[in-house]
Amino acid sequence: KQEVTQIPAALSVPEGENLVLNCSFTDSAIYNLQWFRQDPGKGLTSLLLIQSSQREQTSGRLNASLDKSSGRSTLYIAASQPGDSATYLCMSYNTDKLIFGTGTRLQVFP
Amino acid sequence: NAGVMQNPRHLVRRRGQEARLRCSPMKGHSHVYWYRQLPEEGLKFMVYLQKENIIDESGMPKERFSAEFPKEGPSILRIQQVVRGDSAAYFCASSPGQTQNYGYTFGSGTRLTVV
Numbered sequence: 060k061q062e063v064t065q066i067p068a069a070l071s072v073p074e075g076e077n078l079v080l081n082c083s084f085t086d087s088a089i090y091n092l093q094w095f096r097q098d099p100g101k102g103l104t105s106l107l108l109i110q111s112s113q114r115e116q117t118s119g120r121l122n123a124s125l126d127k128s129s130g131r132s133t134l135y136i137a138a139s140q141p142g143d144s145a146t147y148l149c150m151s152y153n154t155d156k157l158i159f160g161t162g163t164r165l166q167v168f169p
Numbered sequence: 170n171a172g173v174m175q176n177p178r179h180l181v182r183r184r185g186q187e188a189r190l191r192c193s194p195m196k197g198h199s200h201v202y203w204y205r206q207l208p209e210e211g212l213k214f215m216v217y218l219q220k221e222n223i224i225d226e227s228g229m230p231k232e233r234f235s236a237e238f239p240k241e242g243p244s245i246l247r248i249q250q251v252v253r254g255d256s257a258a259y260f261c262a263s264s265p266g267q268t269q270n271y272g273y274t275f276g277s278g279t280r281l282t283v284v
Contacts (some may be wrong), residue, residue: 091272093273148211157202
């Protein structure tokens, strides 16, 4: 059974810092991994999708890497801004199941 | 493309009533997933449907909950005789089916409050 955990659970940083959010999964037989952000009381916004054959994806200040052999994905946020404050979720897809991580609650203060 | 549409956005029901949550997938998407997010908890899988078929309902409570995705129209998550513990945000996601190549798009959710 796939288990997905994220560390840290919460993070509070001043703006401008470069951040690393970690996602670990127990079953490496994933098809893809997707990162989302969720704002309080809102839905999920897709950030990056990494297919199993890929090692990383980039979008603007975001970069996500995937290492299937070690069961890890990392989301890098460069030059963080207060608008980045949200909960970040990773989600793995394997064998018709989408499994969400436990989330990292990020707060970036001015 | 309007994305995944869920309605209503907010739903208030008294204990014992029925709740019907609707999810219209993105155009061209034939796969729908439903998730529940309890207050201060993560997103938990409930059910995976394709048109007219339930593929995986291992996350659905055994009683009072049902889901369908008819040939025409939105997917419906139905909760009968709601209880306070059903209060949560319910999200659906859709995909075109080639899930290893495409990501998932989520709706904005329906927030159910049982009073």
